[in-house]
Amino acid sequence: MPRVVVDVMPKPEILDPQGKAVLGALPRLGFDGVTDVRQGKRFELVVEGEADGTVSEAVLADVTRMAETLLSNPVIENFAVRVEQDA
Amino acid sequence: MKVGVVTFPGSLDDVDAQRAVRLGGHEAVALWHGDHDLRGVDAVVLPGGFSYGDYLRCGAISRFSPVMTEVVEAAGRGMPVLGICNGFQILCESHLLPGALIRNQRQKFLCLDQRLRIESTRTPWTAAYAEGQEVVIALKNGEGSFVADEETLDRLEGEGQVVARYLGENPNGSLRDIAGISNERGNVVGLMPHPEHSVEELCGTGTDGLGFFALASLAAEVFA
Numbered sequence: 001m002p003r004v005v006v007d008v009m010p011k012p013e014i015l016d017p018q019g020k021a022v023l024g025a026l027p028r029l030g031f032d033g034v035t036d037v038r039q040g041k042r043f044e045l046v047v048e049g050e051a052d053g054t055v056s057e058a059v060l061a062d063v064t065r066m067a068e069t070l071l072s073n074p075v076i077e078n079f080a081v082r083v084e085q086d087a
Numbered sequence: 088m089k090v091g092v093v094t095f096p097g098s099l100d101d102v103d104a105q106r107a108v109r110l111g112g113h114e115a116v117a118l119w120h121g122d123h124d125l126r127g128v129d130a131v132v133l134p135g136g137f138s139y140g141d142y143l144r145c146g147a148i149s150r151f152s153p154v155m156t157e158v159v160e161a162a163g164r165g166m167p168v169l170g171i172c173n174g175f176q177i178l179c180e181s182h183l184l185p186g187a188l189i190r191n192q193r194q195k196f197l198c199l200d201q202r203l204r205i206e207s208t209r210t211p212w213t214a215a216y217a218e219g220q221e222v223v224i225a226l227k228n229g230e231g232s233f234v235a236d237e238e239t240l241d242r243l244e245g246e247g248q249v250v251a252r253y254l255g256e257n258p259n260g261s262l263r264d265i266a267g268i269s270n271e272r273g274n275v276v277g278l279m280p281h282p283e284h285s286v287e288e289l290c291g292t293g294t295d296g297l298g299f300f301a302l303a304s305l306a307a308e309v310f311a
Binding site: 010013014015017018021070071073075076 | 143144147151179180185186187189190191192193194232234235236260
């Protein structure tokens with residue numbers, strides 16, 4: 001069954017204290033050269049596909065609505081929807 | 088008045104809120120997240136805690152619980168609704184209030200006696216205070232930093248919808264030191280500090296929180 005991935009990230013203008021904490025920890029581990037870290041969420045939704053294994057526009061539209069209403073908070077987060085091909 | 092207090096799975100402060108309602112001179116009515124029923128209450132408190140374990144985002148799952156359908160509808164009719172801490176987060180997720188609450192700027196969970204200034208008394212929940220009154224109320228949160236875009240913040244300030252502001256050092260990074268806001272009509276209030284923990288001398292933070300639970304005649308006046 002095909003898998004749809006929804007990536008949710010804090011909007012650029014929103015402070016991301018978790019990302020900042022990770023950024024602060026990296027040099028302590030000896031990793032230099034990282035100038036910024038933003039932390040987000042990734043959702044993997046297994047959906048019913050078409051006979052040929054693709055995902056219909058209707059299903060993708062549904063996933064987009066899920067992302068807008070539940071998976072993300074549009075006030076503070078952006079999201080992106082994509083279909084992940086089987087490895 | 089009958090004041091409903093909703094219990095979600097993971098609510099912590101529902102019993103304290105019920106007690107504060109009774110100390111305010113009203114009848115506390117326990118409401119359950121799974122019910123499509125407000126049991127004839129005149130006002131609703133959404134208490135603090137970690138409803139649904141704060142999974143996904145604070146308040147994101149609670150927003151879709153059956154009782155919230157009723158609360159959103161009643162709020163639209165003008166029923167006074169107070170969301171405290173997690174309740175504030177639920178009100179934002181429900182779009183009853185603008186903006187959102189994100190993790191504290193310094194990542195730490197806070198628990199302290201917080202000085203606040205009551206900025207608006209045009210809500211049934213703050214009508215017992217004097218405008219500009221300074222109060223001390225318990226504050227405890229991990230994700231209490233209020234954020235909204237500049238336009239929304241300007242509108243909140245301009246329309247007098249900032250209900251309470253932090254005094255002294257900003258504890259959690261909230262924009263413009265905002266501790267609480269209301270909707271345009273004033274009946275829905277979200278507050279990050281916990282007035283229900285500041286209602287009896289025994290608990291240490293004094294009784295400045297009692298005013299939030301005075302309600303009654305004031306609510307009738309405000310919405311007559």
